[in-house]
Amino acid sequence: MAKEQGIGAAVKRKEDLRFITGSGRYTDDLNQPGQLYAAFLRSPYARADILDIRSEEAEALEGVVAVLTGVQMAEDGLGDLPCGWQVKQKDGSDMVSAPHPPLAVQAVNYVGEPYGIVVADSIATALQAAELVTTEFRELDPIVDLVLATDSERIHADVARNLAYDWELGDAEATDAAMQRAAHVTRIEITNNRLIPNAMEPRAALGIYEAATEEHTLYTTSQNPHLERLVLSAFVQIAPEHKLRVIAPDVGGGFGSKIFIYAEETAVLWAARRVGRPVKWTASRSEAFLADAHGRDHLTTVELGLDAQNNFVALRVSTRANLGAYLSTFGSSVPTYLYGTLMAGQYRTPNIHVEVSGVYTNTSPVDAYRGAGRPEATYVVERVVETAARELGVDPADLRRKNMIPPDAFPYETPVALVYDTGNYEASLDKALALADYVAIAERKAEAAGRGKRRGIGLACYIEACGLAPSKLAIALGAGVGLYESGEIRVNPTGNVTVFTGSHSHGQGHETTFAQVVADRLGVEFDAVEVVHGDTGRVEFGLGTYGSRSIAVGGSALCRAADKIIAKGSRIAAHMLEAELEDIDFADGQFQVRDSNRSLSLGEVAFASYVPADYPEDLEPGLSEKAFYDPENFTYPAGTHIAEVEVDVDTGVVELVSFIAVDDFGHVINPMIVEGQVHGGVVQGVGQALLEHGIYDDQGQLQTGSYMDYCMPRADDVPDLVVDATVTPCPHNPLGVKGCGEAGAIGAPAAVINAVVDALGTNDISMPATPEKVWRALQG
Template sequence: MPKDDGIGASTKRREDTRFLTGNGKYTDDINLRGQTYVHFLRSDVAHGRIKGIDSSAAEAMDGVLRVFTAADFDSAGGIPCGWQVTDKHGQPMQEPKHPILAEGKVRHVGDPICAVVAETYAQARDAAEAIEVDIEELEPVVDMKAALKDGATKVHDDLSSNLCYDWGFVEENKDAVNEAFNNAAHVVSLELTNNRLVANPMEPRVAVGDYDPWGDSHTLYTTSQNPHVIRLLMGAFVLNIPEHKLRVVAPDVGGGFGSKIYHYAEEAFCTYAAKVLKRPVKWTSSRSEAFISDAHGRDHKTKIELALDADHNFTALRTETYANMGAYLSTFAPSIPTWLHGTLMAGNYKTPLIYVNVKAVFTNTVPVDAYRGAGRPEATFQIERLVDKAARELGVDPIELRRQNFIKPEEFPYQTPVAVVYDTGNYHATMDKMLELSDYAGFEARRAESAARGKLRGFGIAHYIEACGIAPSNLVGQLGARAGLYESASVRVNATGSISVYTGSHSHGQGHETTFAQVVAEMIGVDANSIEIHHGDTSNTPMGMGTYGSRSLAVGGSAIVKATNKIIDKAKKIAAHLLEAAPEDIELKDGKFSVAGTDKSVDWSGVTLAAYVPHNYPLEELEPGLEETAFYDPSNFTYPSGAYGCEVELDPETGKIDILRFIAADDFGNIVNPMIVEGQVHGGLAQGIGQALLENCVYDDQGQLLSGSYMDYTMPRADDMRGFTVDHSCVTPCTHNPLGVKGCGEAGAIGSPPAVVNAAIDALHRAGHTHITHIDMPLTPSRVWAAMNG
C-alpha cells in the first residue's frame, strides 16, 4: 500500500490541478449552441398584490424571445417542501404554495414576477425594465413576534395565520420540566438572537436548461449539492417529467454551505422554458440577485432557561424559539429549527429533562433554510452561552461547571431526553486537549500584557455536540422527511484494473475525489491514481441523496465501502478459481490475491482481466465483469464533538474585537485525510467567527434588505482570521459505520460562535464591565461600544 494515498494520509488533492490551472468546469462555464438567456424581473417591494402585468413593449424589443409569467405555469406544481413537521397538537404544519413565478402576490423583495428570455443577457435585462407591473403595496410582515399578533397582515391569504407550526419537544415532558424549574435551587435564563446569515458560496447560482426533441429528454445543468434530489423534486412535483427523461448535472460547484441543497424556481424555469423555446436557456445569478434569491440561514430568537440543583447539577432545560421561515417553505426549512435543533438541546450534558418549543413564522423575507450546521449551531449557541452565564452567576469556573455535567466516557451509548442516542464520545478528553493547546495556564500573563497596551483580553470556551451523517431513513420518515437519507455507490472495475467509482455524494470543495479514492485504494491495495471518482451526473450515478449535513464520508463513504466489499468478494472468487483454491482461503493484501499459507498469488489486474476476458473463468458460477452497486442507510447519526477555545483582544476605545488565537480540539472518530479535515474545520471556524463578529443579514421594517451586497454584508477576510490551531487526536470511532468516521464539515461553524462571544464577555467582565451579560451577534464594534457605554 503506498503510504501517501491510503487511509490516514494527507494526500494532496487531485482536483486541485484543474482548479489551479483554470480548467475547472463550473456551470457558468457551460455554453450550449443556440443558448438563450433569462433575466428574472423580481419584486422590489416586500409584499404586494399584482394587479396587472404589461409586457408588450418588452416583447417587441430587440432579441426578446418571450416573456413568461405565472400564467405560463398553470399546469406546473409549486416548488415542493421536503419535510412536514407536525405541531404540538398533532396537526401538520401550514404549507403554502411556492410558485415558480409569483401568482397574484409578491411576498418578498426578490420574488420573481416575470422571466424575460432573449438572445443575450443584456437584451433580457434591458427588456425587463420595459415591463410594467402594477403592484398594490401591502403592509409587510417582517418581525416574527409582530407577525403572530392577532390581526397581523397575512403573508399567505389562504393560511389561517403566519404561524407555520408551534412545535413542542418532548411535549410529554413539558410538565415534568416545569416542575423541575419550580424545584430548582438556581435558574439561569438568557434571551438571544441567532442572526440571519447569507451562505454566500463564492460561485453564485447558475442554471442551464436544455431540451432534446430527439428523445424528448431534458437536461439541467445546475449549481447543486444534490443533483438527484433536484431531479426527483423538479421532475416529480413541479414539471411532471419522469426521471428517465430528465438528466440533472451538477458539474464543478463553487461551494454550497447548504444554500445549493434546495430546489429553486430558476432551475424549474430554465428546464421548462428550454422545451417551450426549443433552445437552451441559461440563468446566471449576480451576487446582488443571490442575496435576494438564495435561501438564507439561521434567524432564531430564543429564550432559554436552565435549572440547577444546589450542587450545580443541571436538572432541566427549557426553551422558546421563534424561527423565521421567510415567505415560503424552502426544501428542508421546517426540519431545521425542529429535528436538527431540538434533538441537540442536551448538548454534552446529562440534563435529564428538556422541553423545546419552536414557533415557525412566515414573514415577507427571503426563505430561510439550512446553512452550514443548520439548527445545531443555534442549539449549541444557546446552551454554551447559557452555561457560561450560569457559571458567572454562580461564581464557579465555567470549565468545571461543564466537566461536572458532562456525560462521562463510560456512559456511552447515552440516551438523551431528546430522542437521540450518542454512540461514543469523550468530552473530558477534548476539553483537556483544548486547554493544553491553548496554553490556558499562560492566559493571565497574556492578559496583563494586553492590559499594559490598553486592551482587554478574554478567553472563551464552548463544547459542542452535533448529530450529522444524516440519517436513518426509517427514523427521519417518522419525523416527517419526505425522502430517505441513504447514499449510494457503484464501483466499476475496468478490465486492466483501473477503477471508476460513481457516488451520489457531490463534491463542491470537500475533496471527495481524493478522499474516496484513498478509501478504495486502501481497501484493495492499489494505487489511488488508478481510481477515478465520478459524481454530479444523474445519468451515470445511482440515486444519491447528496452532500449536506456532514454526511459524505459517513454515509456516502460507507456506501463505497459496501460496494467495494462486494467487488472484493467477487474478485476473491475469481482469484480462487485462477489459483485453484477455495475462496475462503484467498487473502487480499497490497493489491495481490494469495492463497493463505502458500506462495501462490495473482495480482489485481490478473483478476480484473479474467473478469472481462473470461477464458479461464467459472462461468457456470459467476457472471463475468466486475461492477457492483451498494446503498447504505445509516443506523444512527454520527456525533462529532469538540472543545473550542477562543482568545480575543478588545479595543475599549472602538469596541473592535480581534481574534488572537482559536483552538479547536475535535473528535471526528477515524480520519481518512487529515489535511482535508483540517481545512474543513478552518472553513467552518471562519464562518462561525464571521457569524459572531461580522455577518448580519438585516431587513428594515418595510422588508427591504439593508445588507444586500458585499458593500454591507461583511464577509470574513484574511486579516479577520488568525491563529487557528486544529487538533483531532482525540478519537472515539463511530460505532456503527464501517470506517468509524464522523462528520467534520459543520463542526467549526457550530462550536465557534459561542466560544467567540464567551471570550468577548470574559474580556469585558475581567475589565469590570460586569453589567454586560450578553451582546447579540454579530458583536460589531458599534454594538460592543454601545454595551460598554450604555
C-alpha cells in the first residue's frame, strides 16, 4: 500500500492532471470584479535624472484611472526595497547599499527601471496612456563596463568607486606563501557570462484592497510568499503583516528570479489601494528581459599552485562581480557567501584565498539564478584544474582523482568556512567515466576527425552547498532572516491528511514528493495526503524555495511534525487500548500494543481526538502538529558531469554529442522528479556554455531583449541526457537527503567548456562558445 508510493518510489505527479488539461491557475489567469490593469513607466536611459513628468494627456484618455509616480509613492511613506544580506568588507566595515525606491523618484539607473504606474480599464488603454506620458530626463553618461566602473563617476551619491563591497575569505598570507613555493602555477582569466533567467511564466501581480477591513491581498508569481509579505510589511511598510495576504498560486518556473521583492508587485498592491479597485499587471517578455534580476556576470583571475607531485597547494581567486544598479534582495550574498565558500571544490587544497569586488553598474540588478554563486565557483575551480592538467600533460581525470578529498576524511573542514558533511567523490567520478567510455575517447576523436569534426571531452567534478541554511551560520554571515522551514500536518477527523509547508513549488513537484514523505512516515495512502503551499493565509510561515532547500529543510520539518503526530497519537491510543504508553508501537499507520493483537489505525485515533469522549484527561483534542526545522549544516551534493562535443571546423558550430551526469543527492524521495531536475539544470548550464548571453551596449541598452536575440536552449540544441547516481546519505537530516535542484546548472557549464577546449586545443574561448567565437579560435 503506502510504501509503493512512499519514499523512493517514482510516483507520477499529483499536479500534472491540472497542467496537462489546461486547468492550472497562474496569476494572470485570475481576475477580480472591477479589476483594472497596470502598465509601467520605464526608463529608456541607463542613467538619467528625472526632471519632469507630465501626465495630463494620459490622464485625459478615456479609461485611464490614475497615473502614479515614485513621488507619490514616497509621499505615501513607502520604504525602499531592502537587500537582505549584509556583507562585511575586508576592513570590517559594512557594505555600501544604495537606496532603492520601488519606483524611481529623482534618478533612473538602468534601462527599464520603473518610475511610474498607469492604471486603466484595459491593458491596451494602460499601455497607450503610458506612451502619452511625457517625461523630461537629463541624460548622464552610463557606467556599464564592469572593469571601468570603479574608476568612473558615482552612480549613487554615497557609493565611492561604485563599489558595494570589497570582500575576502581565506588566509591571504598563507595562500601567497604556498603559491610562492609551488612547483607549477596555472593562471587563467575567466568570464562568467550574464544570464537572463527566463522562467516561462512572466512575472505577474494582482493586488486587491478591501477598504472596510483594510485587508490587502497580493496574488503574485513568488517563490516565497511569506518572505514577500514580511518584506512588504516590515521594510516597504505597505501594510501591517496581519492585514496582508500574499498568495503565490501556480507559478510557472522561477530559477531564482521570483525570489526577490520587486518594484512592480509592490506598486501594483499600492496602486490597488490608491484607486480602491483590484489592479493586475502581467509582464511582457520584453519587460521580463529588462526588469527581472539577471544572473552571474563575473570577471575572475584564478591561480592554482601545484607541488612537484601535482598536489594542489594553493588557490587564489580574484573576482569582480556585477551587481547591477541596485542591490537586489539576495544580490550581495551570491558572489560572496554562495561563491567564495565553494572554492575548495572536491579537493583538499590546503590554502585558499578569494577576494570579490561587488560593483554597481547601470544595468539591471543581478541576483540569484539557478545555482547562484556555485556555478560560478565550479567554473573557476574546474576550468583552472582542467587547464593545469593540460599544462602539465597529465590526464584531467587523474589529476582530479589525485587531489580529491577521500571518503574517510569527512567531516572535512575546508579553508573557506564550510564543513563538508559526507561524500564519495571518486565513486561518482568512476561511474561517470565508465558511462562515458572515457578510455576510448581517442578512437572517437579519430573517427570524428575522419568526418571533418573535432571531438572533445570535458569533466566537471562539482560540489555545492545547498539546503539553505543553518540559521545561526546564515545570520552570522549577514542574513537578515532565519533560514529554517515550517511544516504542519493536520490529520483530519476522517483520517485523511492535509499538509502545510512554507516551501513553495513552481515546478519542483512538492505536492507529490512531500505527500510521499508524509504518507510514508504516517503509513497512510498517498492519495489521502494533500499538500498546501504558497498562501500566507493558509500556511503559518515559511522561507520559500531557493537554494535547493525544499526537501532537505521543508521535508525535514514535515518529518518532525510527523514525529509529533505519532507521539500524540500514541498517547491517545494508549488510553483507548488501556495500555502503557511505552508499550505502544507505531508502524504502517497502526498504533499497536506490543506483543498483542490490539491496535488502532491513525484514522481511528484521529477521529477519537476530534470526538474526545474516551480520551486522556490531560491531552488537548485534535491531531494537528507543526514543526520548524533548522538544519545544523548545509547539504553537500556532489558529482561528476562529463560532456562530449563535436566542433564543425568550417562553421564553428559546437554540437553537444552526449552529456553524462552522475550526482550524489543522498537518499532520493522520487527518482523520476530528481532526474527531471537534473535534466532541466543541465540544459540551463548548457545554455550558459553555448548559447545564452545577456549583453548591454556601451550606452546601457540591452541588446538581447527578446527571444530573437537571447538564445534560449531549444529541443534541437541538446541530446538525450544520461543521468545516474551514487548515494552517500546526508548524516544530519531525518531523510538523509541533499538538494537536487541546481546541480545540473552547476556542473554543466564547466564540463561543456572543458570539452570545447579539448576539441579546439586552445584555452582561448569564453562562454557562450558561439559558432563565431569558436570559428575565430579555430583560425588561431
